[in-house]
Amino acid sequence: MQFAQSPSATRPAVLPASGLMTFMPTARARLDSRADVFGDSRDRRVGSDPSARAQGERWAGLLPWQVKRVRDYVDADLHGAMSLSVAAAHARLSPGYFSRRFRQSFGVTFSRFVAARRVERARGLLVGGAGKLCEIALACGFSDQAHFTRTFGNLMGCTPGRWRRQAAAGRFSA
Structure with missing residues (x-):
C-alpha cells in the first residue's frame, strides 16, 4: 500500500518573513505571561507602588535583608579593616554586582559609606x-x-x- 505524498512533505516548511514577524511578538507575550510562574519577579519590582510594577521597573539596589546584613557587618567591625568582598559575601553577591547594587541603595560607594559611619x-x-x-x-x-x-x-x-x-x-x- 502506497500513500500519496503531498508536495509540501518533500520540501522543508518555510514561514514567509511577514509571518515570522507576527509570530515573534505573540511568542514573547506568551513567555512574558508565564514568566511569573514561580512568583519571584514580583519580589524584585520597585517598592509597593502599583504604577511602578505596571511599568515593569525592576528592583533597584539591595534587598532589605541584604541591607540589614551589610549594615550589621559594618557596625559590628567598624574599628577593623572593612572588605568589599566580605560585605558582598554577607549579601551573597559577587563583589562587582554588590558594588553596583550598594551604590543604588545608599547613593554612595561602599568605602564612602564606611568612612561616613x-x-x-x-x-x-x-x-x-x-x-x-x-x-x-x-x-x-x-x-x-x-x-x-x-x-x-x-x-x-x-x-x-x-x-x-x-x-x-x-x-x-x-
Missing part, C-alpha cells in the same frame, strides 16, 4: 571628650590621625579638633 562614631567620641584625636582615630578604624583628619575634614568641612571645640561651645550636636 566611622566619622559618625568619631563625632560621638569627640563630644564625649574621650581621649586624644589619635586614640579616637584608631578606635574608629582609621589607620592614623592624618587619615582621620583628612576624612573627617572631607565629610564635615572642618578638622576634628575644631569640630570638638565648636561642639563643646554648643554650636553642633552629635
Whole structure:
C-alpha cells in the first residue's frame, strides 16, 4: 500500500518573513505571561507602588535583608579593616554586582559609606571628650590621625579638633 505524498512533505516548511514577524511578538507575550510562574519577579519590582510594577521597573539596589546584613557587618567591625568582598559575601553577591547594587541603595560607594559611619562614631567620641584625636582615630578604624583628619575634614568641612571645640561651645550636636 502506497500513500500519496503531498508536495509540501518533500520540501522543508518555510514561514514567509511577514509571518515570522507576527509570530515573534505573540511568542514573547506568551513567555512574558508565564514568566511569573514561580512568583519571584514580583519580589524584585520597585517598592509597593502599583504604577511602578505596571511599568515593569525592576528592583533597584539591595534587598532589605541584604541591607540589614551589610549594615550589621559594618557596625559590628567598624574599628577593623572593612572588605568589599566580605560585605558582598554577607549579601551573597559577587563583589562587582554588590558594588553596583550598594551604590543604588545608599547613593554612595561602599568605602564612602564606611568612612561616613566611622566619622559618625568619631563625632560621638569627640563630644564625649574621650581621649586624644589619635586614640579616637584608631578606635574608629582609621589607620592614623592624618587619615582621620583628612576624612573627617572631607565629610564635615572642618578638622576634628575644631569640630570638638565648636561642639563643646554648643554650636553642633552629635
